[in-house]
Amino acid sequence: MRIYQxxxxxxxxxLLAACGGGATDKTAAPNxxxxxPENAVSPETPTLAPTGTPSPVSGGEFVYYGLRERLGExxxxxxxxxxxxxxxxxxxxxxxxxxLQDVSxxxxxLLINQGSQLYxxxxxxxxxxxxxxxxxxxxxxxxxxxxxxxxIVFILSGDSGPVLVRSNPDGSGLEELGSPxxxxxxxxxxxxxxxxxxxxxTCSGQGVCTREGSxxxxxxxxxxxxxxxxxxxxxxxxxxxxxxxxxxxxxxKSSLGTAASDFSSKIASSLPGDLLGDFxxxxxxxxxxxVRLDRSDYSGKVSGTRNFVVDTxxxxxxEYAESEGILGRVLFSPDGNKLLLWSTVQIGDRxxxxxxxxxxxxxxxxxxxxxxxxxxxxFPLLTNxxxxxx
Amino acid sequence: MKNNRIxxxxxxxxxxxxxxxxxxxxxxxxxxxxxxxxxxTATITNTPVPPTPTxxxxxTATxxxxxxxxxxxxxxxxxIPTLSPRALDIYRQGIKMGNDPKAFSKVGDxxxxxxxxxxxxxLKDRYVxxxxxxxxxxxxxxxxxxxxxxxxxxxxxxxAAAVLSPMWANPDVCLPGENPLECxxxxxxxxxxxxxxxxxxxxxxxxxxxxYMRRIIEYAIAHGVVPILATKADNLEGDGSLNETTAKLAxxxxxxxxxxxxxxxxxxxxxxxxxxxxxFHISYDAWNVASFGGLETLDTLWRAAARK
Numbered sequence: 159m160r161i162y163q164x165x166x167x168x169x170x171x172x173l174l175a176a177c178g179g180g181a182t183d184k185t186a187a188p189n190x191x192x193x194x195p196e197n198a199v200s201p202e203t204p205t206l207a208p209t210g211t212p213s214p215v216s217g218g219e220f221v222y223y224g225l226r227e228r229l230g231e232x233x234x235x236x237x238x239x240x241x242x243x244x245x246x247x248x249x250x251x252x253x254x255x256x257x258l259q260d261v262s263x264x265x266x267x268l269l270i271n272q273g274s275q276l277y278x279x280x281x282x283x284x285x286x287x288x289x290x291x292x293x294x295x296x297x298x299x300x301x302x303x304x305x306x307x308x309x310i311v312f313i314l315s316g317d318s319g320p321v322l323v324r325s326n327p328d329g330s331g332l333e334e335l336g337s338p339x340x341x342x343x344x345x346x347x348x349x350x351x352x353x354x355x356x357x358x359x360t361c362s363g364q365g366v367c368t369r370e371g372s373x374x375x376x377x378x379x380x381x382x383x384x385x386x387x388x389x390x391x392x393x394x395x396x397x398x399x400x401x402x403x404x405x406x407x408x409x410x411k412s413s414l415g416t417a418a419s420d421f422s423s424k425i426a427s428s429l430p431g432d433l434l435g436d437f438x439x440x441x442x443x444x445x446x447x448x449v450r451l452d453r454s455d456y457s458g459k460v461s462g463t464r465n466f467v468v469d470t471x472x473x474x475x476x477e478y479a480e481s482e483g484i485l486g487r488v489l490f491s492p493d494g495n496k497l498l499l500w501s502t503v504q505i506g507d508r509x510x511x512x513x514x515x516x517x518x519x520x521x522x523x524x525x526x527x528x529x530x531x532x533x534x535x536x537f538p539l540l541t542n543x544x545x546x547x548x
Numbered sequence: 549m550k551n552n553r554i555x556x557x558x559x560x561x562x563x564x565x566x567x568x569x570x571x572x573x574x575x576x577x578x579x580x581x582x583x584x585x586x587x588x589t590a591t592i593t594n595t596p597v598p599p600t601p602t603x604x605x606x607x608t609a610t611x612x613x614x615x616x617x618x619x620x621x622x623x624x625x626x627x628i629p630t631l632s633p634r635a636l637d638i639y640r641q642g643i644k645m646g647n648d649p650k651a652f653s654k655v656g657d658x659x660x661x662x663x664x665x666x667x668x669x670x671l672k673d674r675y676v677x678x679x680x681x682x683x684x685x686x687x688x689x690x691x692x693x694x695x696x697x698x699x700x701x702x703x704x705x706x707x708a709a710a711v712l713s714p715m716w717a718n719p720d721v722c723l724p725g726e727n728p729l730e731c732x733x734x735x736x737x738x739x740x741x742x743x744x745x746x747x748x749x750x751x752x753x754x755x756x757x758x759x760y761m762r763r764i765i766e767y768a769i770a771h772g773v774v775p776i777l778a779t780k781a782d783n784l785e786g787d788g789s790l791n792e793t794t795a796k797l798a799x800x801x802x803x804x805x806x807x808x809x810x811x812x813x814x815x816x817x818x819x820x821x822x823x824x825x826x827x828f829h830i831s832y833d834a835w836n837v838a839s840f841g842g843l844e845t846l847d848t849l850w851r852a853a854a855r856k
Contacts, residue, residue: 228714228725231734366723366734412720433720451719457705458716458728484715485724502724504715509725537714537725 218548219243220281221489221498222251222268224258224541226365227534233365236538238270238283243491243498243515243545246526251283258542259301259312265548267327269301269310276301276312278327281548289329294320296361297344299542305350305398311335313342313356322356322375336375337383343367346392347401349419352377355392358385372403386421394419395443400470402446404434414448416470429475431464435486440494444471447497449486460484463501465516465523479523481514485539492547495519502539509537622779622788622795627811628845629804631852635774638803639739639853642772648737649854652691652846653773655701655711655729655764656744659780659830659838662696665744666839670696687847694736701732701741708745708760729764733771740849741773742806742842746780746790747828754789761797769801774853776845779809781819782828806845811837 221241226233238252252258252270259269259276268279269289276293277286294300294313301312304324309331314323320343322336335354336342344357344367354375361367372386386392390412391404399419407413407426412434414427431450438447445467452462463486465478483501490497497516502509510533513526617625631639643649654660661667668674669688677684688695700718701711710716711729722731733741743764746757761777768775777798779791791809798805812819812834819834820827830838 228723231730233725435719453718454703454705456703458703458710458718459705460715460719485719502714504713509714539724 219492219546221543221545222258222261222281223543224256226257226539226541228537228539231366232363235364235541238268240281241513243496246513251281252279257295258544259299260303260542261544261546262303262307263305264307265546267303267307269303269312271295271301274315278310287328289325289327290314292316294343296320296364297357297359297367298365299345300343302345302348304348304352311345311348311354313345322354324377335377340373340375340383341370342373343369346372347394349394350398355386355394357390389415389421393437393439395439395470396441397443400439400443402437402439404437414446416446425473427468429464429466429468430477435463436488438488438490438497440490441492442494445469445490445494447488447490449488449499451484451486463499465497465499467497467518478516478518478521481512481523483512487540487543489543489545491545498545499523500540502537505533508533508535510534511538511540616799619792619796619799622792622805622807623810625795625805625807625810627807627841628848629776629798629806631774631804631849632802634802635804635849636853638769638772638774642739642774645772646737647739647772649739650690650692650694651736651738652694652740652742653699653701653732653736653738654742654744655706655732656742657702657706657747658704660698660702660742660744661704662698662702664835664838665742666842667696668839669843670694684843684847687843687850690850691846694738699732699736700728703728706745707747708757708764711745712760712763729767733768733773738773739853740776740846741768742776742778743768744778744780746778746794748782748784748790752785754785754793757790758793758797761793765797765801765803769803774803774849775801776804776806776849778806781809781812781830781834784827804845804849806841808838808841811841 221243222238223241224238225236227236235255235257237250237254237256238258240249240251241247256270256272259271261268266281268281268283270277270279270283271293273295274293275291276289278289279286289301289310290312292315294315297313301310303310309324309326311322311324313320319341321334322340322342323332323334325332341358341360342356343359343361346355346357348354354377356373356375358370358373359367369390372389372392373383374386375383388405389403393402395401400416401419401421402414402416404412405415405426411432414429414434414437415424416427417424427448429448429450432453432455433451435449435451437449440446448466448468450464450466451460452464453460463481463483465481465486465488467476467478468474481499481501483503486499486501488497488499495518497518499514499516500511502511514523515526516523654665656665659665670693700721703716706716706728712727714725714727717726717728717731721735722728723734726734743761745761745764765775777794779794783791795805812830815831815833815837816822817831819830819837821829821831
């Protein structure tokens with residue numbers, strides 16, 4: 159009955175959208191003088207299904223990311239961007255007000271949203287197709303493609319709170335997952351077999367959430383949801399055999415652990431550094447890039463971002479050059495030979511995002527050449543990011 | 549000038565582990581030495597009656613004369629503040645905004661870490677209240693769980709600028725771009741907040757301190773949190789200008805000022821640590837005066853707010 163209501167609402171909204179009441183793109187370019195405003199997203203009317211068969215936009219190797227800035231006590235989406243690692247060129251593929259949720263496993267389509275409107279789109283932002291008008295746009299990532307790209311799992315704003323749902327890529331076939339009262343706020347990962355790992359919590363605004371821990375929902379078991387006590391920020395290895403997670407260590411600080419996908423054989427990492435910044439599986443699943451943050455117990459200042467690669471087959475650890483800034487994040491390149499690192503630095507009373515490439519063979523850390531990516535009085539951050547090659 | 553009276557001696561049971569808190573008067577971080585130190589006997593200094601007289605309502609509508617002591621007379625301000633109508637308004641607004649009437653916060657440097665400031669009140673075997681001060685148990689119970697924590701607003705190296713910078717926030721708890729002050733208020737939703745960020749270093753001016761403090765105070769007030777300012781024991785700047793600035797802000801915003809400076813004047817070396825002749829660190833006796841003075845301040849303001 160509940161799903162029926164959602165589906166009905168969705169249908170009505172889609173019909174309204176088709177009558178001209180749908181999403182209107184904000185075409186004004188953000189005030190970022192150093193970014194080439196491609197404004198590729200035209201104010202097209204979203205439709206439930208594409209007309210004809212549009213040709214997929216050719217990909218290549220790109221990094222896709224959403225950009226956001228802190229505004230007052232909330233956040234404002236600054237758009238979706240595409241970084242070409244070959245020449246460091248950055249293009250904006252969705253304008254201000256839009257955010258990136260996910261890239262399909264085959265690297266052919268994006269999931270992007272403008273507030274509560276969730277769309278799939280081609281890699282340049284064109285060919286948008288509405289998925290939902292009731293998307294729950296509060297946590298870090300509320301929508302993800304399933305592993306074979308045949309469907310989408312997302313969080314829908316239900317009558318009595320957020321609900322985990324699954325649908326076809328066009329938004330049809332909506333099916334509720336999980337249990338009543340689950341209160342999901344973020345999707346962490348989706349296993350090949352369909353299990354969904356998600357974060358429970360509450361949000362008072364976009365990005366302003368209280369996290370309560372990771373859960374697993376198994377659709378095959380009547381959607382039962384199980385808490386994964388003490389585990390957080392789960393990421394499955396590419397083949398799904400291992401899972402990495404954050405946990406609170408004896409000192410009350412975040413640390414990295416890995417386990418088999420059934421959570422047996424847990425291994426706690428003992429990398430130097432105070433806090434866990436981020437971690438990313440290599441494409442072959444045999445290594446993990448890990449960013450640790452040094453934060454002084456005395457002063458509280460985050461003084462460094464330390465970069466490691468851990469060989470998960472034998473536990474060997476290699477530390478690379480340190481990068482500056484806070485909120486360090488990392489992505490593996492599709493060929494497994496490079497890392498993309500980024501962090502936010504403060505220069506005077508302004509903030510800037512720095513991108514670095516780290517060549518794993520030479521160990522050379524090189525800052526992205528060219529003009530500032532973002533230099534703002536407001537605190538900028540990347541939301542969801544993916545390095546894909548199709 | 550001051551009118552203190554020693555009314556009670558409260559014996560604190562020994563702290564199994566107390567940290568020798570060390571604030572460094574520069575921005576660079578320095579580890580806190582893990583020195584085990586027994587807790588001293590605590591002496592509580594009670595407050596003189598606030599000098600503000602009771603006013604008789606005027607028969608006609610005339611402006612109420614402001615009889616508060618001026619900021620430049622800060623040394624004569626009472627140790628324990630009263631709740632002004634303005635502070636009561638802030639408290640009530642905070643309750644409407646969803647603040648927790650059972651929560652208070654601390655924003656400060658090493659003088660405010662839980663080992664040195666009020667942490668013992670969450671440890672039932674670490675303090676004893678005598679009959680006269682049993683009433684404080686109500687405040688201890690009401691704010692239980694918020695004494696023996698630093699929250700996100702206290703770190704040894706914090707100063708008024710640091711708590712306004714996201715670069716000093718705890719990434720495990722705080723949102724991206726959130727500074728320690730915003731983070732602490734969001735997470736704790738306190739009704740009262742001690743603000744003790746008065747450390748001075750060479751080159752720091754009272755004007756700079758005032759500018760940062762204004763931002764902190766205004767942010768707290770906007771979120772319905774009653775700021776409790778405090779004077780400091782030292783006069784490293786030489787002219788008492790930081791304490792006078794603190795009093796000026798308390799006067800202007802009509803918010804509570806806990807006159808810690810006055811509370812330690814009767815202690816040896818005026819509460820400063822003779823073993824650390826940097827003119828800044830306070831003695832163990834002063835720690836206890838701070839803890840019990842903080843409790844009495846909290847109790848006084850909370851009772852006044854709850855009663856009204």
